[in-house]
Amino acid sequence: MSDKILIKGGRIIDPSHKRDEVADLLIEAGVISGISPSIAQPEGTFRTIDARGLLVVPGLIDLHTHLRVPGFEYKETIASATAAAASGGFTTVCCMPNTNPVNDNQAVTELILERAAAEGLVHVLPVGAITKGSQGKELAEMAELVSAGCVAVSDDGLPVMNSEIMRLAMTYATIFDIPVIDHCEDLNLTADGVIFEGKVSTDLGLRGIPSSSETVMVARDIELAELTGARVHLAHISTAGSVQLIREAKKRGISVTAETCPHYFTLTDEALRGYDSNAKMKPPLASSKDMEAILAGLADGTIEVIATDHAPHASEEKEQELDCAPFGIIGLETALPLSLKLVETGVLSLSDVIEKLTSGPAKVIGQKIGRLGIGDRADITLIDPDVEWTVKASDMKSLSKNSPFIGWTMKGRASTVIVSGKVLEGLYDGGKLR
């Protein structure tokens, strides 16, 4: 096996370098060594990938993945999650700390990274907890987490309710210049709600989660970001009110970034009509007005990141009454085509979509990835933008199949994934999953 790869004739889209042109790309010893309209055949043995008709983009980065390791290996393993990631075109995933035990210390971070090195197909960047045990009471040892390899902190899933603790966490995080990622949810307002509060919750007789459950915390976090000067990243934004607050905060120069997920710009609470537990997640699918606002927020740059919030749950957990089924859906294998659809519907340019999946998230975590520069590690995704395919549970690499998109016809898919200069073999064959 040669360590030289020549990718010929693809449309290279690299938003971080504002590049969008048909060109060749050469990889040597795991790094990108050349990009130009025509690269001559290198000396020695090399592999050629014919990329004509394909997009050549930086490997996609998911800022919000639940690997479920350690503690919930029956839902997902690092091997299965990273296979799903690669299958979806992602070469880096950031894993949330709500594991068992919680990733609130060096030992857990090291365990995740060791397992990722042993069985992971793509890069894994852990996110550490904000507070010990994500209990919202005492700060976790952030310096230790950062030195062990955490790229951000978050109490995702168990958000910090105490605003003073959040203030202290943000202030403290400025030492390390890492982002504090908040899952914006006022747990008291959510109470025992299971879906978005609105006409669907009323029709179905289900307890609602008001949109203010998210917006109240977005407003709080913006105020605290201004107060502390910390880098604050707001996860999985889902409502019109939040988009408006973030837009105004950015105008005021507050260092706040935001992400949304494909389900929030693709589905509304109408998807719950059949009591489908695979449409139950937090924050909940909202109204069409909210979906429109998310699309507008993506279009004007208020939301700079598309993340998956990939949240695997076993079928026996999801096949319950809707009240009892856990929140969350998987997303790594469907995020790319659902995002590419935004190009077709005229919401974003192709380059904008790629940016929100590559350099956008890279910037949030301050990592030199998600770009195609000479000397950069060769994490590259080739996308066939025209291939149509049907989402089938049996084809999915994730151990869990809790997706509302099963049965959907998608357009566009990753056809080849290169991680650190190595083509992932066996995952693909001519654009089709084997």
Place this chain on the structure above:
Amino acid sequence: MPLKRKDILSIDALSCEEIDLILQTAESFKEVSTRDIKKVPALRGKTIINLFFEPSTRTRTSFELAGKRLSADVINISAASSSAVKNETILDTARNIEAMHSDFIVVRHSASGVPQLLAGVLRSAVINAGDGAHQHPSQGLLDLMTIKEKKGEIKGLKVVIVGDILHSRVARSDIQGLVKYGAEVCVVGPPTLIPSGIERWGVKVSLHMDEALVGADIIIVLRLQLERQSRGFFPTLREYAMLYGLNQNRLNLADPEVLVMHPGPINRGIELSSEIADGLSSVILDQVTNGLAVRMALFFLLSEGSQH
């Protein structure tokens, strides 16, 4: 004419023609209960399973008696519904029960959507005996039957539904049925217990009991779950009774021929005063009698339908 459907899940799904058929059939079954031998052989050899995940005496008894009056074999199963105490999924439970060759599964569950979930995977006819805050179709039907019996026609009647609309499956089934037949429906209660966007169902919303009751032909008083107070939906039971309890002074605001209904069991002195519950306007016991007849009609019509 049989009912051409496998399950009874909500009032919304039923057409007026289907409801008329159910109510006519129920009328004819009422007579059976007045006979010396209160039994007809219509469902001989059929098996009905009452699968109740939520405790209920009256609805379960009513379904049980309805099945027995039609000569079906009736089995009651009380199952734990909390996910903490159960060790199999709801679908496993239901599939196990169906493996005993049941013809009807009558299901009550504290979670909305469970009957729909079961109907999708079971061959048996599923009758929703109340799911969460979603639907209670047999209650909706017996309320329609009671109103029709007493008032002749539903169209144009002024109906006031009082209480905890947010958590009430009875309210949702009643509203859908009454609106279908052209009644003018007003819901009244504290705004903390009115679900968002209920106006879209074609009802008026009022926060003031005295205002809502003026000229009412029918008052449906909902049962107040006493634990709502500790969740902060209202400050005290005393204040709830003061603002939304039905007493004689308030009843005087309604039409002189007004009917007072309640799905039971009643919290006397909270949502309804005893003098009204036991008074001349009350048709609460007629509701119970009609409930039995409606449930007999549902079993009979679904069984007829399944043979065609």
